[in-house]
Amino acid sequence: MSDWQDYLTQNKDRFLNELLDFLRIRSISSLSEHATDVQKAAEWTANRMREAGIENVQIMPTDVHSVVYGDWLHAPGKPTVMIYGHYDTQPVDPLNLWTNPPFEPTIRDGRIYARGASDDKGSLLIPILTCEAFLNTEGKLPINVKFFLEGQEEIGSPQVDKIVANHRDLLACDFVLSADSGQFNETQGALLVGLKGICGIDITVKGAKTDLHSGVYGGSIRNPLHVLADIVASMHGGADGKILVDGFYDDVAPLSTAEREQIAAVPYDEGKYQQELGVDELFGETGYTTRERVWARPTLELNGMWGGFQGEGVKTVLPNEANAKITCRLVVNQDPERIIRCLFNHVEKHTPRGVKVTSRKNTFSSLPYLIPADHPGNRTAAAVLTELYGKPPYYIRTGGSVPVCALFLQELGIYTVSFGFGLGDEQYHAPDEFFRISSFERGRIAYGMLFAKLAEPPGA
Amino acid sequence: MSDWQDYLTQNKDRFLNELLDFLRIRSISSLSEHATDVQKAAEWTANRMREAGIENVQIMPTDVHSVVYGDWLHAPGKPTVMIYGHYDTQPVDPLNLWTNPPFEPTIRDGRIYARGASDDKGSLLIPILTCEAFLNTEGKLPINVKFFLEGQEEIGSPQVDKIVANHRDLLACDFVLSADSGQFNETQGALLVGLKGICGIDITVKGAKTDLHSGVYGGSIRNPLHVLADIVASMHGGADGKILVDGFYDDVAPLSTAEREQIAAVPYDEGKYQQELGVDELFGETGYTTRERVWARPTLELNGMWGGFQGEGVKTVLPNEANAKITCRLVVNQDPERIIRCLFNHVEKHTPRGVKVTSRKNTFSSLPYLIPADHPGNRTAAAVLTELYGKPPYYIRTGGSVPVCALFLQELGIYTVSFGFGLGDEQYHAPDEFFRISSFERGRIAYGMLFAKLAEPPGA
Numbered sequence: 001m002s003d004w005q006d007y008l009t010q011n012k013d014r015f016l017n018e019l020l021d022f023l024r025i026r027s028i029s030s031l032s033e034h035a036t037d038v039q040k041a042a043e044w045t046a047n048r049m050r051e052a053g054i055e056n057v058q059i060m061p062t063d064v065h066s067v068v069y070g071d072w073l074h075a076p077g078k079p080t081v082m083i084y085g086h087y088d089t090q091p092v093d094p095l096n097l098w099t100n101p102p103f104e105p106t107i108r109d110g111r112i113y114a115r116g117a118s119d120d121k122g123s124l125l126i127p128i129l130t131c132e133a134f135l136n137t138e139g140k141l142p143i144n145v146k147f148f149l150e151g152q153e154e155i156g157s158p159q160v161d162k163i164v165a166n167h168r169d170l171l172a173c174d175f176v177l178s179a180d181s182g183q184f185n186e187t188q189g190a191l192l193v194g195l196k197g198i199c200g201i202d203i204t205v206k207g208a209k210t211d212l213h214s215g216v217y218g219g220s221i222r223n224p225l226h227v228l229a230d231i232v233a234s235m236h237g238g239a240d241g242k243i244l245v246d247g248f249y250d251d252v253a254p255l256s257t258a259e260r261e262q263i264a265a266v267p268y269d270e271g272k273y274q275q276e277l278g279v280d281e282l283f284g285e286t287g288y289t290t291r292e293r294v295w296a297r298p299t300l301e302l303n304g305m306w307g308g309f310q311g312e313g314v315k316t317v318l319p320n321e322a323n324a325k326i327t328c329r330l331v332v333n334q335d336p337e338r339i340i341r342c343l344f345n346h347v348e349k350h351t352p353r354g355v356k357v358t359s360r361k362n363t364f365s366s367l368p369y370l371i372p373a374d375h376p377g378n379r380t381a382a383a384v385l386t387e388l389y390g391k392p393p394y395y396i397r398t399g400g401s402v403p404v405c406a407l408f409l410q411e412l413g414i415y416t417v418s419f420g421f422g423l424g425d426e427q428y429h430a431p432d433e434f435f436r437i438s439s440f441e442r443g444r445i446a447y448g449m450l451f452a453k454l455a456e457p458p459g460a
Numbered sequence: 461m462s463d464w465q466d467y468l469t470q471n472k473d474r475f476l477n478e479l480l481d482f483l484r485i486r487s488i489s490s491l492s493e494h495a496t497d498v499q500k501a502a503e504w505t506a507n508r509m510r511e512a513g514i515e516n517v518q519i520m521p522t523d524v525h526s527v528v529y530g531d532w533l534h535a536p537g538k539p540t541v542m543i544y545g546h547y548d549t550q551p552v553d554p555l556n557l558w559t560n561p562p563f564e565p566t567i568r569d570g571r572i573y574a575r576g577a578s579d580d581k582g583s584l585l586i587p588i589l590t591c592e593a594f595l596n597t598e599g600k601l602p603i604n605v606k607f608f609l610e611g612q613e614e615i616g617s618p619q620v621d622k623i624v625a626n627h628r629d630l631l632a633c634d635f636v637l638s639a640d641s642g643q644f645n646e647t648q649g650a651l652l653v654g655l656k657g658i659c660g661i662d663i664t665v666k667g668a669k670t671d672l673h674s675g676v677y678g679g680s681i682r683n684p685l686h687v688l689a690d691i692v693a694s695m696h697g698g699a700d701g702k703i704l705v706d707g708f709y710d711d712v713a714p715l716s717t718a719e720r721e722q723i724a725a726v727p728y729d730e731g732k733y734q735q736e737l738g739v740d741e742l743f744g745e746t747g748y749t750t751r752e753r754v755w756a757r758p759t760l761e762l763n764g765m766w767g768g769f770q771g772e773g774v775k776t777v778l779p780n781e782a783n784a785k786i787t788c789r790l791v792v793n794q795d796p797e798r799i800i801r802c803l804f805n806h807v808e809k810h811t812p813r814g815v816k817v818t819s820r821k822n823t824f825s826s827l828p829y830l831i832p833a834d835h836p837g838n839r840t841a842a843a844v845l846t847e848l849y850g851k852p853p854y855y856i857r858t859g860g861s862v863p864v865c866a867l868f869l870q871e872l873g874i875y876t877v878s879f880g881f882g883l884g885d886e887q888y889h890a891p892d893e894f895f896r897i898s899s900f901e902r903g904r905i906a907y908g909m910l911f912a913k914l915a916e917p918p919g920a
Contacts, residue, residue, distance in 0.1 A: 030773030091775050097670065155773055196675060200774065209738035210557065213889040214761040215656060215789050215860035219753035220733075222743045225762035225784075226696060233693035236686060273680075278669035281813040283682045293679040301674040302685035303777050308764035309785060313490035314615055314660065314822045315551050316787055316861075317763050317889060324685075325769060327776055329675050353741040362774045400675035401776075429673040429777055 003137035008129065008444050015129050015444075016112075016437065018048065022087075022121050023105040023114040029065055029088035029155045038151045041087040041121075042066045045149055048125070052132035054147060060167075062159035065151030069170070072131065073144045079454050080144035081377075082171060084404055084416065085124030085179035086153035089116035090429045097431035110437050117435035119428035123179040123420045124149055126443035133448065142455035146173055150404070153180065156198065156364030157403040164404075164411045175377040175415050176408050177450070182422035184266075184394050186438070189385030191378050192418035193262075194295060194397030195405055197368035199336035199361070200303075200327030201343050203231065206356045207320045211308075214318040221318075222354035225307045228322035231350045231357070232302055235326075241285040241293075243300045243328075246349075247342040253332045255288075255296055262373070263291050266394045276425075295397035299329045327364060329399050336365040366403030367410070377417035384449045388442070419450065463597035468589065468904045475589050475904075476572075476897065478508065482547075482581050483565040483574040489525055489548035489615045498611045501547040501581075502526045505609055508585070512592035514607060520627075522619035525611030529630070532591065533604045539914050540604035541837075542631060544864055544876065545584030545639035546613035549576035550889045557891035570897050577895035579888035583639040583880045584609055586903035593908065602915035606633055610864070613640065616658065616824030617863040624864075624871045635837040635875050636868050637910070642882035644726075644854050646898070649845030651838050652878035653722075654755060654857030655865055657828035659796035659821070660763075660787030661803050663691065666816045667780045671768075674778040681778075682814035685767045688782035691810045691817070692762055695786075701745040701753075703760045706809075707802040713792045715748075715756055722833070723751050726854045736885075755857035759789045787824060789859050796825040826863030827870070837877035844909045848902070879910065 008015075027041035028034040042059050049057045049070040057070035065088060073080070092102040092115050100106035105114035112122065127147075134141050148171065150160055164171060184190035205224040208217070237244050255263075268291050274282055284293040293299070307322030309315035328339055344359050351357040371378065373395045385393040405416040421443035427433045468475075487501035488494040502519050509517045509530040517530035525548060533540070552562040552575050560566035565574035572582065587607075594601050608631065610620055624631060644650035665684040668677070697704050715723075728751050734742050744753040753759070767782030769775035788799055804819050811817040831838065833855045845853040865876040881903035887893045 030771065030775060032772060091769070091771060093769070093771070094671070198675070198776070207739060209736075210887065210892075211554070211890045212737070213860060214759075214763060214787060215658070216858060216884070216889075217737070217754065218761045218789055218859055219744045219757060219759040220742055220750050221737060221739050222741075223761055225765045226692065229689040229693040229762070229765070232686065232689040276669075277672070277677070277681060279667060279681050279814050280816075281682075282680055283812070283814045284679045290680050294677065297679060299674075299679040301678045301683055301778055302689070302768065303674055303775055304768035304770050304779070305685045305689070305782070306766040306768075306770045308762065308766075309551070309553070310764050310766045310783070311490070311551060311553070312492060314785070314787065314824050315490060315763055315889075316658070316824070318761055319764070322765070323770070325774070327674060327774065329678055352743070354739050354743045356740075364774050364776070398676060399678055400673060424676070427670065429676075429775075430671045432670075 004133040004448050005445060007133040007137050012441060019112065019122055019125055019440065020105045022125060023116055024103055026103045027088050027116065027151065028091050029152050030091055038065045038088050042068050042151050045087050049128055049147060052128050053135035054128070054131055060163055062163060064155070064159050067160065067163050068149040069147060071146040072141050075141060075144045075455070078143040080146065080173040081454065082146040082148050082173040082176045083127045083179060084148050084176050086120045086150045087124060088151040088154050090154050094431060099432055111434040112437060113432055113434045115433055117433055118422040118426035119433065120153070120180045122435035122440050123422055123443065126421065126440065127179055127447045130444045130447040130451065134451065142451045146171065153402070156366060158363040160404055161407055161411065164407055168412060171412060173414060175417055177419045178402060178405065178416050179420045180402050181418035181420035182424065184396065185423060187389060188391065189389045189393035190396045191381055191393045192398060193371050193373050193395045195369040196399050196401050197330035197334060197336055197366045197406065198327055198364045198401040199330065199339050200325070200364050201340060201359045202362055203228065203324045203326065203347055204358050205322040209320065211320050212318040214316040217318050222352060223318055224322040224355055225319060227352060227355050227357070228305065228307065228324055231347055232305065232324055234350050235300060235346060241283060243298070245300065245342050245346045248298065248339065251333045251335065251338065252298060255292060259296065260292065262395055263295055263397070266396055294399045296331055298331050298334060299399065301327060303327055329401065330368050332368045332370055334368065336367065366401045367406035369405040369409065371415045371417070375415050375417065377415065380453050381417050381419055381450060384446060384453055387449065388446055421446070464593040464908055465905060467593040467597050472901060479572065479582055479585055479900065480565045482585060483572070483576055484563055486563045487548050487576065487611065488551050489612050490551055498525045498548050502528050502611050505547050509588055509607060512588050513595035514588070514591055520623055522623060524615070524619050527620065527623050528609040529607060531606040532601050535601060535604045535915070538603040540606065540633040541914065542606040542608050542633040542636045543587045543639060544608050544636050546580045546610045547584060548611040548614050550614050554891060559892055571894040572897060573892055573894045575893055577893055578882040578886035579893065580613070580640045582895035582900050583882055583903065586881065586900065587639055587907045590904045590907040590911070593904070594911065602911045606631065613862065616826060618823045620864055621867055621871065624867055628872060631872060633874060635877055637879045638862060638865065638876045639880045640862055641878035641880035642884065644856065645883060647849060648851065649849045649853035650856045651841055651845070651853045652858060653831050653833050653855050655829040656859050656861050657790035657794060657796055657826045657866065658787060658824045658861040659790065659799050660785070660824050661800060661819045662822055663688065663784045663786065663807055664818050665782040669780065671780050672778040674776040677778050682812060683778055684782040684815055685779060687812060687815050688765065688767065688784055691807055692765065692784055694810050695760060695806060701743060703758070705760070705802050705806045708758065708799065711793045711795065711798070712758060715752060719756065720752065722855055723755055723857070726856055754859045756791055758791050758794060759859065761787060763787055789861065790828050792828045792830055794828060796827065826861045827866035829865040829869065831875045831877070835875050835877065837875060840913050841877050841879055841910060844906060844913055847909065848906055881906070
């Protein structure tokens with residue numbers, strides 16, 4: 001075993017405790033009351049990078065949450081990779097479904113349960129620790145490494161484009177390694193080759209000046225909840241699962257035979273998937289497999305909807321406001337701005353007189369992203385994963401969105417290679433999110449192997 | 461001026477302060493955390509009745525909130541009336557729309573602002589104070605009076621039927637006078653001749669075991685919010701405002717020409733109504749005037765709907781649960797139980813595979829109620845109102861429901877005559893509910909006049 005590997009083993013308890021510390025920071029980026037917590041997480045990250053020996057660490061402010069940059073660039077002639085991750089987290093509600101409080105990390109059965117454990121604090125910490133292992137044992141890294149760790153991924157990275165555009169030289173590199181990704185399962189590696197884009201709107205329907213008595217006024221005016229139900233119901237079809245927003249599918253690139261084959265090559269137990277979700281039937285757009293729908297077809301989902309009385313018992317109210325939050329996941333070549341316009345038009349077209357309906361674009365906007373399976377970065381990562389798991393990785397996609405992947409490609413002309421160690425069952429974005437201690441440890445070895453392999457001369 | 465009227469005038473400041481005390485009790489009947497407050501309001505009411513000289517005061521427990529009974533029965537040969545009212549209130553949300561805290565009554569411009577001020581604590585207190593005025597000046601009441609004051613009106617009086625059925629002799633009387641009603645405006649009296657019935661259901665749609673990431677799982681399963689929107693959207697039609705629940709209209713008695721004329725005889729400024737509500741168009745079932753829809757046609761209203769993320773910003777969640785609360789207002793001859801079955805059937809018929817949908821009957825259930833305009837109680841009340849306002853009262857209906865009216869008719873064979881002093885603009889069931897001090901004072905005189913007139917020999 002090499003020195004850096006020994007170091008990782010010897011310090012694993014300390015690393016675990018450090019992750020627990022990191023997870024105690026309530027860095028929910030979507031809630032303004034947690035803005036200082038997000039900044040605290042940025043500072044924690046920056047300090048930890050400095051402790052690891054990473055240089056030029058700086059916290060770059062934006063109008064929302066900061067980006068933490070750092071580098072180690074003393075391997076002339078070797079490749080330069082930039083590691084991407086995010087220290088912000090999703091919100092935690094519904095809180096009552098958590099076994100332990102989401103920001104009081106708890107270890108059970110080799111798993112660390114906490115909001116952000118898998119997505120993405122655990123994953124983000126891995127390459128920092130690997131760098132520390134190299135620098136504290138060999139005094140150097142095999143390659144040049146930059147870090148670009150942000151705090152606004154969970155709100156769609158709205159200000160990251162400006163940072164990237166303003167720091168093209170600083171961020172120049174051969175490719176990005178994203179720690180915000182995962183493997184197939186505990187015994188099978190995977191490389192992510194497709195991400196969906198995203199955009200969305202919030203809808204507010206306003207009726208009378210105030211809430212009203214449902215008996216005294218019912219039957220005389222539009223009920224905003226009914227109008228909202230009509231609007232959102234009109235956005236999707238019946239049994240065929242199609243989205244009925246005019247223009248929504250206009251720019252969707254049809255799935256090629258090669259793409260369908262690539263997707264079909266990844267094992268998939270639909271029965272098990274259904275059972276795990278606990279539903280008696282899967283559902284979606286006809287003409288596509290479940291995987292194709294999730295990985296490569298656009299979707300429209302209601303993330304939230306509310307209005308009127310939500311308490312115990314009965315309140316005979318005719319409410320004067322109703323709200324919905326909608327996000328769409330986009331595929332090549334859908335443009336978020338155009339889809340937003342389609343949604344606005346749809347809402348307007350389905351707004352009756354008697355209410356005022358407003359649609360507002362939310363802060364999420366990202367182009368869909370595809371990377372060739374044979375990109376050089378993917379080839380090296382595949383070699384490492386093959387060695388680590390004893391078999392080649394699968395080439396997978398996700399319906400999720402990591403806006404910076406499309407952004408780095410657009411702004412810097414570089415691809416992002418996925419190299420993260422989350423697993424699909426880890427309840428990210430849901431109660432009882434967890435990260436496996438085994439993944440936390442394996443990821444560190446994997447990053448070390450990848451650094452070493454990237455340092456080898458081409459064709460070696 | 462008679463003695464009892466002097467007494468009312470001399471004690472008006474004390475009476476006002478007593479009402480403010482009464483309004484400080486947070487007697488929200490629908491919220492279990494306020495159960496002791498509702499009981500406190502019962503005790504306050506009982507004590508105040510005893511102080512007034514009312515006899516045999518007792519608090520009759522039920523499985524939910526109590527009924528306060530009391531009587532004064534020393535006028536042999538004179539009619540016996542039973543006064544009805546309720547000391548429970550609606551909930552208070554949305555709290556942020558209140559000018560003063562809802563249970564900290566505040567007087568502004570001759571109005572008492574507080575939850576329950578108009579509906580129904582202010583109105584309920586009026587006849588108690590009038591009795592006190594008679595008993596403390598003349599030592600007796602002109603007629604026999606019973607009180608039946610309940611604490612579960614705002615949850616649909618679910619246990620009052622048992623109390624009534626078990627106390628037929630105690631509650632025997634010539635007719636009921638309901639203090640839970642109002643006049644037309646400050647210068648025009650009114651007698652209520654029609655109330656709607658009510659029933660309703662709560663719907664819960666459950667999808668996957670947990671909330672899920674909308675990107676990773678979107679497109680593969682039913683979203684409970686979409687299903688809920690479809691279900692509730694399917695319950696009502698498009699431009700014609702019809703309710704599309706099978707069987708909903710089956711038993712509706714068509715409006716007779718006489719009924720339509722009675723409704724049309726009551727002045728109604730539709731433009732002003734629309735302006736007060738702040739909507740750019742009224743809406744409802746075609747073929748009926750707005751008044752007919754509100755007063756005499758059945759309605760179905762969403763009182764609340766919710767699921768998923770309701771916070772600030774974006775949460776890309778595919779929620780696993782969605783809820784709706786629905787109540788229907790019924791007209792003669794619709795039966796609440798039958799309508800509930802129609803709603804259950806409708807929900808079941810519109811439930812797709814892939815989700816579990818449950819419908820639960822809520823605690824509200826009341827038959828519709830009509831009283832002949834020329835009922836003897838109405839005739840006497842009309843005479844008093846004519847004297848008081850200088851012109852005859854209008855015969856009005858409401859889309860609201862006071863379950864005991866139908867209940868007293870069914871169980872005791874007696875009609876309920878409306879004799880309350882709320883006005884339609886008093887924001888009951890909404891933020892900034894208020895009651896006019898002038899109504900509080902006028903109501904006491906009116907009850908005194910009514911007692912006196914009821915004591916006159918028939919035809920006098």
